[in-house]
Amino acid sequence: MFDKNLLLEEKDILKLLNYFRLDQEGLNPAGDEVSEWQRERIKKTLKRKIRSTRSFKILRFGSIAAVVLLAAAIALETTSPVWARNIPLVNSVLQMFSDKFGYRGDYAAYSQLVDKSVTDHGITVTINEALADDTKIILGYTLKSDRKIEADDLSLADLFEATKVNGSPLNGGGATGEFTDDFTYVGRCEFKYDPSLFFNKLKVDINVKELWGVEGNWDFAFTVSKDELIDNSKVFNTKVKVDLPDQVITIDKVVLSPIDTTIFYSGVYKDQATVNMIPHYTWIAFDNQGVELVPKGSSQHGIGPFTGSMQFEKTKGIPPCLTVIPCLQILPEEVKLGMKPGNQKTRVAQTTEIPSESRVLDGKFPLELPQGKIGKLIIREIANEKGETIIRYTAAGKAPYHQGKALYIKDAAGESVAAKNYDIRRDAAHPQEFTKVFPLLDLSKGYTACTSRFEDEELLENSQFTIELK
Incomplete structure (x- = not known):
C-alpha cells in the first residue's frame, strides 16, 4: 500500500x-x-x-x-x-586489547585490514591489521603452531627485529598478547619509527628467518596509510617549561587522536655528569574535570639534549587543559640500576621487596588498605557472579587510577592470583570507583588483599604543571 x-x-x-x-x-x-x-x-x-x-x-x-x-x-x-575504510573491522585484534586494557580508543574504526599469512615448518604467522600515525605503527598479529607453544618459547624478538618501515629499522617499542589455546597466540605490538620519514603511506617489510629456534621464511610486505588517523587528530603546539630536580623540559605539543593522547617533550639535564644514573619519572595526568587518564606507555631518546613522549588513553572530547604531576621512582640503595656509557644494552639490577599492606578477606566490608601518603583503597564488596569473583572498591587519594592499579590478591601460600582481565575497570560516572575480576575464589581458604604503600615513589606536587589546549 x-x-x-x-x-x-x-x-x-x-x-x-x-x-x-x-x-x-x-x-x-x-x-x-x-x-x-x-x-x-x-x-x-x-x-x-x-x-x-x-x-x-x-x-x-x-x-x-x-x-x-x-x-x-x-x-x-x-x-x-x-x-x-569508514567501517570498523570485525573481530579487530587491536580493539580487543584496547577494550581489555580499558583504553577507550577507536582502534577498529581506524585499523586497516592486512590479513596476510605465511606458513613455514608448521608455524603460521598472520598480520591481521595495522594502523599508524606520525610517530608509531601498531600491528595486530596471530601466531599458530602445529605443536604446543610453551610460554618460555615465546620470544618475539626475531619477529620484530626483522621489521622495517620505509627501509629503516624500528626505534623500539613493545608487545603484549594472550594464548587462545595451546597452539595459538594473539597479540599486538606498537613501535616507534623514524619521525623524519614524512610519508603519507608507510611501506612495512617483515622478513623473519627464525622463530622459536626454527629456521624458515616468514616474509611480509604491505603499506599502511597515516592519513585518516592524522586527519581526525587534534594537535596543540605548546611551550610549557617544567623544572624537575635534575632536568628542565619543554612540552612541545599534545596530540589528541581517536586512539590515544600523547604529550611530546624535549629537555636537557642540569648536570651532564649524572646522565648515566638519571632518575626515572612517570607522569600522572588529569583532564580538566580532575579525572586521571589511564597511562599507556612512554619513550625517551638522547643522553645529552633529549626528546620523549608520554602516552595516555583517549580523552573524552577536547578538554581545555591537562594537568600533570611528575612521579619520581625512588630506587633503594641495594638496587643498582645504570647504563654504562656507550652501551645502551647493559643494565644491571637486583629485585627488592616493595613495602606493602595486606588484609585477610574475611567477608567483612568495607575493608581499608592504607597506601601511605598517597591515600588508601576501600574494598566495598566482593561478589561471586557467573563463575567469577568481582571486587568492587574505591581509591581515595591523590591519584585514584594509579592507586587503584595496586590491588593484588594472594592465596594462603602467599602466591599472587592472576586477574582475568589485564587491568581494572573504572566506573565512568564515579572515576574513583573500580572493579577487578578474578577467577572464582573460595574466600574461606585464606585469601588476602594487598596493596603498595608507595614508598618507592614520590609525587612531585611542587612540579605540577598545566598544559592549556588552545
Whole structure:
C-alpha cells in the first residue's frame, strides 16, 4: 500500500540497519557476527554519512519494501573501497586489547585490514591489521603452531627485529598478547619509527628467518596509510617549561587522536655528569574535570639534549587543559640500576621487596588498605557472579587510577592470583570507583588483599604543571 505520509528520518534508518541482516553467503563469506560495540561504531559512521548528505536527511517512501531496499543499498555500498575504510573491522585484534586494557580508543574504526599469512615448518604467522600515525605503527598479529607453544618459547624478538618501515629499522617499542589455546597466540605490538620519514603511506617489510629456534621464511610486505588517523587528530603546539630536580623540559605539543593522547617533550639535564644514573619519572595526568587518564606507555631518546613522549588513553572530547604531576621512582640503595656509557644494552639490577599492606578477606566490608601518603583503597564488596569473583572498591587519594592499579590478591601460600582481565575497570560516572575480576575464589581458604604503600615513589606536587589546549 502506497503511503505518502510515511516519514523516514536518520533514527529510523539506523534502527533498521541494526536489525536488518543480509544474506551472509552473498555478502559476508566469513560469516562473522557483528558484536554490539561494532554495531554502535557502524551506526555512528553511517550517521555521519547520512547527515553529510542533504538528500538523506529526511526521506519519504511509499512502502516498507522501499525502506528495506534502502537498507540493502546502504549495506551493499559499505563493501566499496570508499566506505570500507569508514567501517570498523570485525573481530579487530587491536580493539580487543584496547577494550581489555580499558583504553577507550577507536582502534577498529581506524585499523586497516592486512590479513596476510605465511606458513613455514608448521608455524603460521598472520598480520591481521595495522594502523599508524606520525610517530608509531601498531600491528595486530596471530601466531599458530602445529605443536604446543610453551610460554618460555615465546620470544618475539626475531619477529620484530626483522621489521622495517620505509627501509629503516624500528626505534623500539613493545608487545603484549594472550594464548587462545595451546597452539595459538594473539597479540599486538606498537613501535616507534623514524619521525623524519614524512610519508603519507608507510611501506612495512617483515622478513623473519627464525622463530622459536626454527629456521624458515616468514616474509611480509604491505603499506599502511597515516592519513585518516592524522586527519581526525587534534594537535596543540605548546611551550610549557617544567623544572624537575635534575632536568628542565619543554612540552612541545599534545596530540589528541581517536586512539590515544600523547604529550611530546624535549629537555636537557642540569648536570651532564649524572646522565648515566638519571632518575626515572612517570607522569600522572588529569583532564580538566580532575579525572586521571589511564597511562599507556612512554619513550625517551638522547643522553645529552633529549626528546620523549608520554602516552595516555583517549580523552573524552577536547578538554581545555591537562594537568600533570611528575612521579619520581625512588630506587633503594641495594638496587643498582645504570647504563654504562656507550652501551645502551647493559643494565644491571637486583629485585627488592616493595613495602606493602595486606588484609585477610574475611567477608567483612568495607575493608581499608592504607597506601601511605598517597591515600588508601576501600574494598566495598566482593561478589561471586557467573563463575567469577568481582571486587568492587574505591581509591581515595591523590591519584585514584594509579592507586587503584595496586590491588593484588594472594592465596594462603602467599602466591599472587592472576586477574582475568589485564587491568581494572573504572566506573565512568564515579572515576574513583573500580572493579577487578578474578577467577572464582573460595574466600574461606585464606585469601588476602594487598596493596603498595608507595614508598618507592614520590609525587612531585611542587612540579605540577598545566598544559592549556588552545
